[in-house]
Amino acid sequence: MRAAIIFAALVIGLIVPAPAGAARVVVVGLDETGSYANRDRALVLLGQVIEQLSPDDVLYLRRITEASYADACSVFRLVVPPLPARSANAFDRRSKAAHKKALNDVESVKARAIAYLAKEYQPAKAKKTDIHGFIAAAADRLAMHAGAERKVVILASDMVDNVDHRPEKCDLAGAEVFIMGFEAGTDPRKARKLRDGWTAILDSAGAGRVSWLPADMPLVLPE
Secondary structure (H helix, E strand, O other): OHHHHHHHHHHOOOOOOHHHHOOOOEEEEEEEOOOOHHHHHHHHHHHHHHHHHOOOOOOEEEEOOOOOOOOOHEEEEEEEEOOOOOOOOOOOHHHHHHHHHHHHHHHHHHHHHHHHHHHHOEEEEEEEEOOOHHEEEEHHHHOOOOOOOOOEEEEOOOOOOOOOOOOOOOOOOOOOEEEEEEEEOOHHHHHHHHHHHHHHHHHHOOOEEEEEEEEOOOOOOOO
C-alpha cells in the first residue's frame, strides 16, 4: 500500500502544477520514540488531518527518530489531485462527468493514505528524539513550495529532544506550526517551560504562529 500511495502521488504530480504552486503544503512529523505515549492517538488525529485536505494540497509525512533529517525518515508524499474547471453550461454532461471523476480521485487518494496509516504503517521504535532534524527537513520541503498559498508544519511529539541536531540556520517561511497530540506529562511547570522554550525556537526559525494541542483536541487545518 505504501508503494501504491507514493506511485499515485508521483503520477498525479505529472499533471498538477509545479510544487511551488501548491494550494497548501503540510509537513507532518510523527514521533517514533518509546517516550511518546500518544502515538496511536496521533495517528487517528493525522487521519483527520488528511480528510481535510483539498485539491492541489500536498502533504509530507515523516518520522521523528534519532536522525529525523535523514531521507529514511520520509514515509510518503501525498499530492491531492486538482479539480477541472466546471463548464458554465449546465447541460454539459462531459464536464459534469469529469468533475465527478476528479472528486472521486481526490477522495480515493486520501482514503488510501488513511488506510495505510491504520493498517500497514509500522512504528520505527527509535531510541532517541531529534526534533531539530525534523524542523530542518520541514523547512527544506517548505522551500520547495515557495509559492504555496498556505504552509503548515505539524509535530506529533512530546517535544523532548535528546539529540540536539540544531541547524545553524532554518527558515519555516511563516508556516503555522501545530504541536498535535502533545504529551504534557505530570508537572505543569515543566510542561509550560517546554512549551515556552520550543515556541521561542520555532518563532526564531520563522514560524508564523505556534499552537499546542493536547491529545483530546483535533487539529483544524487553516484555510
